[in-house]
Amino acid sequence: MKTRLVVTALAAAALVGCEANPVSGRQQLVLVSEETAQASSAQAYAQTLDAAQKKGKLSTDAALNARVKRITDRLIVQAGNMYGPSRSWKWSVAVIDEPTLNAWCMPGGKMAIYTGIVRKLALSDDEIAQIMGHEIAHALLGHGRERMSRAIAMQGGMALGSIVAGRDLSILAPVADIAITLPNSREGESEADRYGLELAARSGFDPRAAVRLWEKMSAASGNGPPQFLSTHPSPVDRIQKLNGLVPQMMPLYEKAR
Numbered sequence: 001m002k003t004r005l006v007v008t009a010l011a012a013a014a015l016v017g018c019e020a021n022p023v024s025g026r027q028q029l030v031l032v033s034e035e036t037a038q039a040s041s042a043q044a045y046a047q048t049l050d051a052a053q054k055k056g057k058l059s060t061d062a063a064l065n066a067r068v069k070r071i072t073d074r075l076i077v078q079a080g081n082m083y084g085p086s087r088s089w090k091w092s093v094a095v096i097d098e099p100t101l102n103a104w105c106m107p108g109g110k111m112a113i114y115t116g117i118v119r120k121l122a123l124s125d126d127e128i129a130q131i132m133g134h135e136i137a138h139a140l141l142g143h144g145r146e147r148m149s150r151a152i153a154m155q156g157g158m159a160l161g162s163i164v165a166g167r168d169l170s171i172l173a174p175v176a177d178i179a180i181t182l183p184n185s186r187e188g189e190s191e192a193d194r195y196g197l198e199l200a201a202r203s204g205f206d207p208r209a210a211v212r213l214w215e216k217m218s219a220a221s222g223n224g225p226p227q228f229l230s231t232h233p234s235p236v237d238r239i240q241k242l243n244g245l246v247p248q249m250m251p252l253y254e255k256a257r
Helices: 002-016 034-054 062-082 084-088 115-120 125-140 143-154 157-165 172-181 186-202 208-219 235-256
Strands: 018-020 027-029 092-096 103-106 110-114
Touching: 027 143, 034 092, 034 103, 034 110, 034 143, 062 084, 062 092, 062 115, 062 125, 062 186, 103 125, 110 115, 110 125, 125 143, 125 186, 125 208, 143 186, 186 208, 186 235, 208 235
Parallel strands: 092 110
Antiparallel strands: 018 027, 103 110
């Protein structure tokens, strides 16, 4: 019965909540407005940073924090050129002092990167830019809204009915938190790879670093994929596709330099 309810909810959502993404043009399941997604993400972000602060997990490494901000500031400028409305987002980036190999960007430009991925992989600035460009691309492409919409739809017809009726849902803040951990679709990951690579190239970061990054990520997989890779395409496939994209991005990189 529960499975039938979920299937019914998803089918109904597909009928009422599809729209074309302004960057990629792809039709997406979107049950949550951009404004609502940003507001609920801001709340979830504040809670995440508050919890990290209480645990002493917000990085106090001034040099690393300045480095990450310097890189993301350049990416944010080009994000505004790729998707104009992002110029008014209240961007923020945090460095969380945990060993996990992970990074993310929520709707509205709320970002985080973990010290584990920077230090364990000995990342260059170009490689950090590829990670954060990829995550920013997820936000520009509305993938967070897609994940939130999937989370809402999976809660069944009652939640979906509230969305369709236009009522404000109290569940949206926890849904935004859940959306951090829900996987993007493979199609979404491929989109973020392509647009993230372009974003980094236009910001003056070497596209070839994306290949080096994923080679490092593949080597770091060990007995199982790190968190950052757990919902992503296989490193071999990703590296092959990125290699194919690099020649297209090199002129953008050379111009930006």
